[in-house]
Amino acid sequence: MIRAVVTGASSGIGQAAAIALAKTYRHRNQAPVKIVVHYRNNESGAEQTADQIRQQGGQALTLSADLNDAAACDTLLDQSWQWLSVPNTWINFAGVDVLTGEAKSWSFERKLKQLMEVDVLATIKLNREVANRMLAGPESGPPPSITFVGWDQAPLGMEGEAGQMFGPVKAAVMAFANSLAQQCAPKVRVNTVAPGWIQTSWGQTTDSYWNDRAQQQSLMNRWGKPADVARAVCWLSDPENTFCTGQTLEVNGGWNRQFDR
Template sequence: EQVRRAGVRSEVRLADLADAEACRRLVEEAWSCWGGLDVWINNAGADTLTGEAARWPFERKLHELLAVDVTATMLLSREVGRRMREAGSGVILNMGWDQAESGMEGDSGELFAAAKGAIMAFSRSLALSLAPTVRVNCLAPGWIRTAWGESASPSWQERVRRETPLRRWGRPEDVAAAARWLASPAAEFLTGQILRINGGVVRS
């Protein structure tokens, strides 16, 4: 509704991304709705950090992350990438994690390193498969103040400030600005890259 009030057309589609056929239908519906797509951003992910899911056993969290974050990203990217290549152009952006390659301790660190590391590696390979027609890049956010960040313990708040050279949490707007740039003609010579939005926590 906020988007529509700003005078921009918007459409909402719901899909169970753990279902392969639902992923295919989502791309088909979006493509038909807009008469093609210029940019596709895979930003959906399983929330295993807050609410009831935070108390799930490790195995259930792993299953959910692999289904929603990894498998859905791969299926959606391949389906929309095929259509974009046939249409002659397009941009696909995926979501990784800045510490997937360097690692972080604990169950969540292990889970997200596995899931997001897979997405980052897949994005590099898909970029080669779809070049030169379609660009594929991956955003790797660091400590972004999402729902989990808002409720993080004082010790985590201090850890984020201590480990971040820019001494603050990232904002969703920081990630959105990076995505907007990667999707724009200004980044037309970039593909197969991982862009870390993390205030300098992990440097490559």
């Protein structure tokens, strides 16, 4: 049975992952999938996610928390553990959107500061506690899992402000995930999914340069979709996938090294 927490599940890839979990595991056994749908402000999006999970025969609970608020994170943990008993998968999609909306006009320094505070520092603090609680859980059954979201270009770098922001931020997350995997094995599995060009809200409104680049830098000659990442997350989170930890799974359609920019 899947008993999951998906942070940042009110839109985009997080929403797709939460719904995919319910679809993927609804027929595995008679027990319903139970998923905590975390959000910060987008309550309507979280409720849409929860409704989709219920339509797949799963159970869903929406919980709001600002990951930059320690007290809110404690409440999220306590309520998640209370409703799920013990989660067997925790998936981290929550993060600051600095590419669309009001944040798009922020300075580089402000964007980077927000990303570091939420996507790195708050995520690390939260998941240290998630790991501690999982490690203190029962010994029976498959090991629970924690999944992080990195970026396929973080280890190598990319030109421009986006590369200078997301490169160090996602590299830090990926390094933490690898270190946590070393700490928690064999009782808790920890992995990272590293998307490439995924057509989220930014990709749907961007100009022709980025559209062409996203398609040409993939060997599959197309943008990735949130569903592509969601399927990878389901595989990493599968309770039967007990021999996979400390890994980074790139979801980028195969990197095209022939791209001429």
